[in-house]
Amino acid sequence: MKITTVRRINQLFFFALFVWFCIVTTVGEKFWQIRNWPINWILQLDPLVALGTIISTRKFYGPLHCALGVVILTIIFGRFFCGWICPFGAIHQFVGYLGNRRKKLADKIRLNAYRKAQCIKYLVLIFFLGMAAFPSLASTLQTGLLDPIPLVTRSFQLVLLPIFDRGTYLTSVNARYYEFGWLILAVFAAAILLNLVIPRFYCRFICPTGAFLGIISRFSIWRIGKIKSKGIECKMCEKACEGGCEPNGNIKIAECVLCFNCRDGCQHHHIAYKTVPSLAGETQVDISRRGVVLSFVSGVLAAPAIRLSGKVASNWYTGVVRPPGALAEPEFLKRCLKCGQCMRVCPTNVIQPAGIEGGLEGLWTPILNNRIGSSGCQLNCVACGQVCPTSAIRPITLDEKRGLGVFESAGPIKLGTAFVDQGRCLPWAMDKPCIVCQENCPVSPKAIFTKDVFTTVRDGVVSIKQVTGSTIEIDRDIPADKFATGDYYVLFEDGSRCKISSNTATSVGISEGKLPASAGKIEIQVRLQKPCVDIEKCIGCGVCEHECPVSGRRAIRITAEGETRITDRRLLL
Amino acid sequence: MTESNQINSSRRQLIIRGAKAAASIAAAVGVARWLYDPKGPEAKTAPDPFFGEAKGLPDFSVPRKDGQVISIVKGENRAKTVNKAIELLGGIERFINPGDIVVIKPNVGFATPPILGATTHPDVITAVVKLCYARKAKKVIVTDNSINDPASCFTISGISKAASAAGAEVIMPRESYFSPLTLEGGSLIKDWPIYCAPFAKANKLIGIAPLKNHHRSAASMIMKNWYGLLGGRRNVFHQDINNIIAELAVLVKPTLVILDGTVTMMTNGPTGGSVSDLKKTNTMIASCDMVAADAFGSSMLNLRPADLPYLAIAEKAGVGTVDYESLKPLRTEVT
Secondary structure, eight states, X not given: OOHHHHHHHHHHHHHHHHHHHHHHOSOSSSTTSSSSOOTTHHHHHOHHHHHHHHHHHSSEEGGGTHHHHHHHHHHHHOSHIIIIIOHHHXXXXXXXXXXXXTSOHHHHHHHTSOOGGGXXXXXXXXXXXXXXXXXXXXXXXXXXXXOHHHHXXXXXXXXXXXXXXHHHOSSOSSOOOOTTHHHHHHHHHHHHHGGGTSTTHIIIIIOHHHHHHHHHTTTOSSEEEESOSSOOOOOGGGTTOSSOOOTTSSEEGGGOOOOOHHHHHOTTOOEEEESSOXXXXXXXXXXXXXXXXXXXXXXXXXXHHHHTTOTTTTTOOTTOOOOTTBOOHHHHHTXXXXXXXXXXXOTTOOEEEOOSTTOGGGTTOEEEOTTSSSSSSOTTOOHHHHHOTTSSBOOOOHHHHHTOGGGTTXXXXXXXXXXXXXXXXXXXXXXXXXXXXXXXXXXXSOSEEEEEEEEEEEEEEEEEEEEETTEEEESXXXXXXXXXXSSEEEXXXXXXEEEEEEEOSSEEEEOSSOOOOSSSXXXXXXXXXXXXXXXXXXXXXOHHHHHOSSOSSOSEEEESTTOTTOGGGOOOO | OOHHHHHHHHHHHHXXXXXXXXXXXXXXXXHHHHTEESSOSOOOSSSOOTTOSOBOOOBOOOOOOTTOSEEEEEOSOHHHHHHHHHHHTTOHXXXXXXXXXXXXXXXXXXXXXXXXXXXXXXXXXXXXXXXXXXXXXXXXXXXXXXXXXXXXXXXXXXXXXXXXXXXXXXXXXXXXXXXXXXXXXXXXXXXXXXXXXXXXXXXXXXXXXXXXXXXXXEEESHHHHGGGGBOSSGGGGGGGHHHHHHHHHHHOBOSEXXXXXXXXXXXXXXXXXXXXXXXXXXXXXXXXXXXXXXXXXXXXXXXXXXXXXXXXXXXXXXXXXXXXXXXXXXXXXXX
């Protein structure tokens, strides 16, 4: 079997594996749902995930150890990850092949020639690492924006699968929603379509992971190269060169993605993967010192520049409610890859990719939107922390989430606090009984309690005409049956109250209690239970907000005040 | 080049490259092992993980001398009364040693001029700084974590000018000067950012506060003045004002406190804003016992010590004595 065939099978395998892991990142009881599948394995293999978090946190998070294997193998063999494993690379390669297969040989060779602009990806890498490098300035991990594995994971999990699911409902019972999904799609689509301009455009010009692997493949033992210094200039080796590294001439070794198309394309057997450098010469990473310094310094300064918004300081946006177990904001931003795993696994769909409300750097990080999804953050669910590949959301236990067992003194994790908007709430503002929020509060004892009051309804003061049995005839027309719902009462002049059990346009019937004198006034009252939040109990889960019948801007809403992950936001002593 | 030379050369190249690759791998593995963190960020079983390890404030107090705990001096001239009040307690020699680094914590809460009495009067600062330097203090620092904009507060209150003129260093609060602190046995000061840095190198602390009405706590005097050491969103503590004042009094162990009742803000406190809020009361109190000082101060606001629950709480915690008369205050008058 030709080595390129082996490579294609390998790429197909990893792509299928990737898609499989995406599909199984759903909570459920089927075998193809989350069953200890190593859904993060490809993210964990990604060496830039490891490098980025090492630089931002000064720690090498254990579950990312597989990336060390990729680094070691790359140092020995070159960029095999790009050509053999990366599912995003496989998509690019396939689309690039489809888009350019009918082109003339000379055009193909020209398309796959090395371009000076391929150095941009190194600058992208250095820029991102600069942003993460100095905690004293403001270190923020932004590699996930362009790191191919988080990018492709996010695109599949939050856009492609949900679109695919719309009609088929294969991986979700109901349609999934992801705010800012359109932007994720736009980036993904642009990256894919650019293959029609130049094959593997993303890999060659943008990919920071490829850049990192290119740099560390510098001393690789085995490398692609010519074994004849002078040969036939047929350039067949360059017609399908995936890396654009010009194997025919002075090979740009850091650009080579080990696709082996040159070796299999050469009819003269002049190209080999050997321990000897190309006899036609090699060129190392082609970036100027000025470029390196400029992009690094720009990155270092970009981090505090973004923080000028104050969004990670006193100007934090109240709507940035993070999932349970999320680290305090500065630490969170050092770890979050924007990969979307938490948003995909969340059974209720409440975790959403953020826009820039939490600052530019918060784009696509997880925030809770209780208006989306099936039911806020479930009391007995910790799925998001379990799937987070970098522990930006810690893998908390239910005990920790709920403040049980050893966590009793710490108390439950609060995501924020529910605030009642008394101007929109039906009982508070419109004299309508409701308390859906109180009913649905999952905390025990409930974090929402009610203040019970009786209020006279509009035009509710009427005079008694006559009393017959338990029916009070009144002097004015009232809407028939409106007050017989069990929530309405008659207030007599002596201060006593009776529940209204029936009413016609001219009478109200009461079911129990003493009957009044046959003259005088009565008041028709409604019994209201006005919801109030006990901030000592409220955990900010958002079920109340989700259920609130004021369906637009809810009358009870969660904002991040009081969240336990940031001491300075506490409301309580 | 002969063929054998070529082979030798490429073999040599391979060995060099192999060595570099091996070194790269060793470096990668080394870094990975060095920074290896199998568990990730840890679960916290206690509340408030954000600010990290808790530390304490040093104890700045000097040994107690019965009969020289509190002095009350009548008079209009702050420089004279404060000098006399300290003299009655045993003189500055009792409190400051040559070479000491002294922090003065006035009330610089508001950006208002001295005439409105919302902040510590600069004349008292001048007098105390001069006394310290006369006693050969190495350095005197004047600092506070203001409520209004600190630079405006220090300038408009006249404290910056007075302190600098007398040779003291004025330190403005800055985020990095706060560190998390837990008061052992306390219920409120838990892992809370406290203004610690200016006190780190000091060995003496003098609190100097004006005597003011306060709408939440009834009176703002010496003990309430330590509120300025709280950082973060400290106003959450207004939910339990008496306990936070008492806990601060437990936390801070000053060398000496001075309560300036030359004028007293009787109404509209603690900001005031009008001279009509003030009353001439011509009293300067120096004390080693801040509970006693505040208990006496309450009388000047026409309050009883029982009207200030934090006094009893602090007394119970062993901070001082509410019944100041039992301490036999040293009284005199200067003209």
